[in-house]
Amino acid sequence: MKSASNRIKITWVFIALSLAGAIFLMVSMMTQGGKWATSSRNAHLYVNGTLIGAGNITDADGTILCSTSDGKRTFAEDSEVRSSLLHVVGDNYGFISSSVQNQYRTNLSGYNRIMGVWELCNYEQGSEVNLTVKSQACKTAYEALGGRKGAVCVYNYKTGAVLVSVSTPAYDPENIPDDINDNDAYEGVYINRVTMGLYPPGSTFKVITTAAAIDNVSGEMSKTFYCDGAYHTSYGDIKCMSEHGNVQLKEALAKSCNSAFAEIANDVGGKALQKTAEDFGYNQNISLGKLGVYKSVIKTAKDDQLELGWAGIGQSTTLVTPLLQTRIMGAIANGGEPVEPYLVQKVTSASGFTKEVALTKTGSRAVSEETAAELKSLLRNNFEAQYGDWHFSEGLNPCGKSGTAETEPDKTPHAWFAGFLDNEEYPYAFAVIVEEGGSGSEVALPVAAEVVNALAQAE
Numbered sequence: 001m002k003s004a005s006n007r008i009k010i011t012w013v014f015i016a017l018s019l020a021g022a023i024f025l026m027v028s029m030m031t032q033g034g035k036w037a038t039s040s041r042n043a044h045l046y047v048n049g050t051l052i053g054a055g056n057i058t059d060a061d062g063t064i065l066c067s068t069s070d071g072k073r074t075f076a077e078d079s080e081v082r083s084s085l086l087h088v089v090g091d092n093y094g095f096i097s098s099s100v101q102n103q104y105r106t107n108l109s110g111y112n113r114i115m116g117v118w119e120l121c122n123y124e125q126g127s128e129v130n131l132t133v134k135s136q137a138c139k140t141a142y143e144a145l146g147g148r149k150g151a152v153c154v155y156n157y158k159t160g161a162v163l164v165s166v167s168t169p170a171y172d173p174e175n176i177p178d179d180i181n182d183n184d185a186y187e188g189v190y191i192n193r194v195t196m197g198l199y200p201p202g203s204t205f206k207v208i209t210t211a212a213a214i215d216n217v218s219g220e221m222s223k224t225f226y227c228d229g230a231y232h233t234s235y236g237d238i239k240c241m242s243e244h245g246n247v248q249l250k251e252a253l254a255k256s257c258n259s260a261f262a263e264i265a266n267d268v269g270g271k272a273l274q275k276t277a278e279d280f281g282y283n284q285n286i287s288l289g290k291l292g293v294y295k296s297v298i299k300t301a302k303d304d305q306l307e308l309g310w311a312g313i314g315q316s317t318t319l320v321t322p323l324l325q326t327r328i329m330g331a332i333a334n335g336g337e338p339v340e341p342y343l344v345q346k347v348t349s350a351s352g353f354t355k356e357v358a359l360t361k362t363g364s365r366a367v368s369e370e371t372a373a374e375l376k377s378l379l380r381n382n383f384e385a386q387y388g389d390w391h392f393s394e395g396l397n398p399c400g401k402s403g404t405a406e407t408e409p410d411k412t413p414h415a416w417f418a419g420f421l422d423n424e425e426y427p428y429a430f431a432v433i434v435e436e437g438g439s440g441s442e443v444a445l446p447v448a449a450e451v452v453n454a455l456a457q458a459e
């Protein structure tokens with residue numbers, strides 16, 4: 001009797017294991033099916049690493065950025081458009097892992113969980129992916145960077161549509177250079193610097209320090225700071241670019257006075273400064289559809305006078321991506337609420353069915369409407385008092401802040417410019433970094449202006 005009961009038990013265990021296995025397989029099919037079907041090892045979809053039969057990738061105006069013909073995956077006609085959009089579109093070899101070709105390959109192949117690869121088999125074409133980028137403006141950005149390493153990002157702060165996303169160095173996916181892995185000029189070429197480049201923010205961070213001061217220290221806007229060319233602490237000094245004498249916050253921001261901002265950071269305190277930065281998206285996951293974005297980081301909670309002084313001028317351990325810089329400017333322009341950026345506008349099946357469409361999504365509030373209005377007026381004053389509007393086409397109403405971010409003692413600093421247009425017709429927020437470019441207002445600002453002018457002119 002005992003052995004019979006054991007056999008029954010064993011039978012039940014077998015049945016349970018088989019059921020668990022079947023359920024596991026079904027769940028895996030549901031969740032992993034797309035990856036299996038579109039794996040680069042699947043010979044029905046890939047020939048020599050090329051995603052054959054995959055749908056078109058187009059820009060916002062319908063220009064084809066990538067398509068399939070005669071079993072070959074080809075890119076935009078213009079070689080500079082191809083290079084400028086390398087990190088967004090990708091290549092044929094999957095070198096740019098964060099690209100649309102790579103991250104949206106399931107859509108491009110026409111695979112879906114219910115119908116499998118039916119769409120591809122019946123139409124010999126996968127789904128079409130429409131992007132939000134404007135390829136001509138991306139080309140302008142690529143040319144404006146002029147062979148220097150860096151990034152340009154522009155987005156519509158009312159809708160979230162990313163209009164320009166350019167990272168350099170880049171290469172033409174139709175003509176990959178032979179020395180790409182040996183030549184220093186291609187260092188970090190596979191990284192999309194817009195979403196994955198982490199840089200010290202330098203003086204662009206003074207905008208966050210200002211926001212923290214407005215919200216946490218009463219009377220800080222009318223306080224007078226004295227700059228004798230440095231901010232002094234018992235642990236060492238923080239140098240300023242000039243001797244500004246007596247300045248108030250508004251003037252200190254326009255002149256980018258380090259002495260005043262190191263003191264402001266100490267008036268605010270590490271905890272409040274970090275909290276304000278986090279409200280603007282530091283230490284938070286920022287989404288860009290299926291495309292990966294690195295987290296920008298800040299840690300200033302320690303109340304060390306010198307360290308906090310450095311943090312207040314963006315020269316501590318703080319690191320930021322050009323995408324977050326753009327979103328921060330978008331939040332200020334948009335009354336304190338950031339709109340989440342996106343790059344894929346729509347995915348349409350070969351049969352004309354809309355499978356995915358981007359929706360405007362507002363992120364959590366960074367600052368109050370009143371604080372945003374005050375910051376906007378200060379960033380507008382930076383142009384009126386310091387940079388001049390002349391870089392931009394007439395009437396665009398630019399607002400923004402430059403940054404010259406020190407990296408290593410013997411290296412030229414990175415040039416930053418982050419800003420937005422206070423303009424209903426052209427609601428653009430933008431950020432530009434030129435690695436080892438030097439002065440932010442002299443080097444990065446003209447790049448930003450050229451790209452934004454081209455965008456406004458094309459509308």
Ligand SMILES: [Zn+2]
Binds near residue numbers: 227241242244257
């Ligand atoms: Zn100063």
